[in-house]
Amino acid sequence: QNVDEMDSTIKTMEEFSGYPLHEIDSVSSFAVDSVNLQKQIDELSSFSDSPAPSVTRILYSENDVLARRFIKKLMKEAGLSVREDAVGNIFGQWEGSEPDLSAVSTGSHIDAIPYSGKYDGVVGVLGAIEAINVLKRYGFKPKRSLEVIMFTSEEPTRYGISCLGSRLLAGSVSLATALKQTVDNQNISFMEAAKSAGYAENNDFSTVFLDDKRYSAFVELHIEQGPILENEGISIGIVTAIAAPASIKVDFGGNGGHAGAALMPQRNDAGLAAAELALAVEKHVLESGSIDTVGTVGILELHPGAINSIPSKAHMEIDTRDIDEKRRNNVIEKIHESAAMISKRRGVELLGFKIVNQDPPALSNELVIKAMESATQVLNLSSKKMISRAYHDSLFMARKAPMGMIFIPCYKGYSHKPEEYASPGDIENGVKVLALTLANLSSN
Numbered sequence: 001q002n003v004d005e006m007d008s009t010i011k012t013m014e015e016f017s018g019y020p021l022h023e024i025d026s027v028s029s030f031a032v033d034s035v036n037l038q039k040q041i042d043e044l045s046s047f048s049d050s051p052a053p054s055v056t057r058i059l060y061s062e063n064d065v066l067a068r069r070f071i072k073k074l075m076k077e078a079g080l081s082v083r084e085d086a087v088g089n090i091f092g093q094w095e096g097s098e099p100d101l102s103a104v105s106t107g108s109h110i111d112a113i114p115y116s117g118k119y120d121g122v123v124g125v126l127g128a129i130e131a132i133n134v135l136k137r138y139g140f141k142p143k144r145s146l147e148v149i150m151f152t153s154e155e156p157t158r159y160g161i162s163c164l165g166s167r168l169l170a171g172s173v174s175l176a177t178a179l180k181q182t183v184d185n186q187n188i189s190f191m192e193a194a195k196s197a198g199y200a201e202n203n204d205f206s207t208v209f210l211d212d213k214r215y216s217a218f219v220e221l222h223i224e225q226g227p228i229l230e231n232e233g234i235s236i237g238i239v240t241a242i243a244a245p246a247s248i249k250v251d252f253g254g255n256g257g258h259a260g261a262a263l264m265p266q267r268n269d270a271g272l273a274a275a276e277l278a279l280a281v282e283k284h285v286l287e288s289g290s291i292d293t294v295g296t297v298g299i300l301e302l303h304p305g306a307i308n309s310i311p312s313k314a315h316m317e318i319d320t321r322d323i324d325e326k327r328r329n330n331v332i333e334k335i336h337e338s339a340a341m342i343s344k345r346r347g348v349e350l351l352g353f354k355i356v357n358q359d360p361p362a363l364s365n366e367l368v369i370k371a372m373e374s375a376t377q378v379l380n381l382s383s384k385k386m387i388s389r390a391y392h393d394s395l396f397m398a399r400k401a402p403m404g405m406i407f408i409p410c411y412k413g414y415s416h417k418p419e420e421y422a423s424p425g426d427i428e429n430g431v432k433v434l435a436l437t438l439a440n441l442s443s444n
């Protein structure tokens with residue numbers, strides 16, 4: 001990009017951000033402390049219930065509490081004023097020159113599903129704190145306050161509810177009520193676990209709800225969790241939409257019995273019903289007519305779980321998503337019909353078919369997209385508009401503020417496994433784009 005183009009880009013950015021960018025003696029002084037950031041990522045990954053290189057960090061576990069303490073320490077070191085809500089969403093605020101204006105927020109999550117990696121969500125929390133440090137080191141002064149959010153339980157691991165913290169922030173009355181009766185598969189109630197981690201003093205979770213004017217924008221930095229950016233050699237993904245996720249819990253019941261003595265015609269094997277439904281999920285998804293429809297049976301549990309006993313109960317959890325909500329809902333209906341048909345044909349009882357969540361997709365906000373694009377231009381980084389097939393807290397923050405997401409490449413698109421990896425250089429680019437985007441949005 002030659003100087004004239006650079007000048008015109010900076011000019012556009014200044015007009016857009018109202019921030020004196022030409023005073024920056026060179027973009028290079030907009031520096032990220034990548035070495036320190038990588039140290040923080042490595043240290044955070046040590047708070048894990050599974051051995052390195054895998055990371056397992058379950059909501060309100062001992063390692064989750066230690067990790068939360070680490071995040072609050074880093075927020076304080078960045079000069080942010082820290083507060084937590086009733087379910088443990090953590091907020092670090094940098095007050096702007098006009099604190100009455102709606103603030104600009106950014107953030108992600110640090111919980112990690114069993115045996116996963118150290119970058120999912122973490123880059124968006126530690127990277128956000130570092131983006132604040134970059135702006136502070138550079139002498140930037142925000143007009144609107146800037147707020148870093150660490151969302152509670154984006155992963156559905158412990159209580160089967162994804163984006164628990166951001167759903168509540170978005171005002172989910174049904175969840176605020178349901179949490180009082182929710183237990184995990186060890187029968188530990190949400191209330192008990194939350195209290196053990198220092199939260200849920202009172203059980204009125206409506207205190208978590210955000211008011212509509214709280215934020216003027218929300219931006220989340222995240223690894224792509226897919227191979228596109230790496231394959232195409234592109235530095236930054238500008239997310240335009242987040243696919244619509246849904247999850248279903250299905251339970252089958254049969255008579256069970258002796259694996260040797262019970263002859264095949266006399267059986268109503270709950271396990272086989274579940275197995276057949278798992279294949280039906282794949283069939284319905286493949287028949288949706290679009291590559292954008294996906295379906296996964298990530299949990300399948302048989303009871304009593306003995307080799308020589310016919311399964312009397314089968315519990316399965318189905319995750320299905322699509323960028324087209326209607327098409328996804330059609331698939332859910334077909335799965336429901338198959339569950340009923342299989343149970344009838346096999347003489348197995350369909351004990352439960354519970355749709356836990358069936359969320360609409362979310363669109364990114366045009367102005368936030370513009371701010372992210374301008375930032376990549378000024379930083380001379382290649383970028384590409386794309387959709388997110390993974391869901392994120394942004395899916396719910398979009399209900400409360402104009403939303404945008406910044407993706408960075410990750411190794412072979414790996415995620416939710418220990419081989420998940422993003423290079424310090426790619427993380428640095430993401431943090432810079434985030435910092436400039438926040439500067440932009442908080443100056444308007």
Ligand SMILES: NC(=O)N[C@@H](O)C(=O)O
Binds near residue numbers: 155
């Ligand atoms: N981003 C991400 O991994 N979110 C997950 O919880 C998911 O299943 O999409």
Ligand SMILES: [Mn+2]
Binds near residue numbers: 120155416
């Ligand atoms: Mn994840």
Ligand SMILES: [Mn+2]
Binds near residue numbers: 120121154
């Ligand atoms: Mn994530």
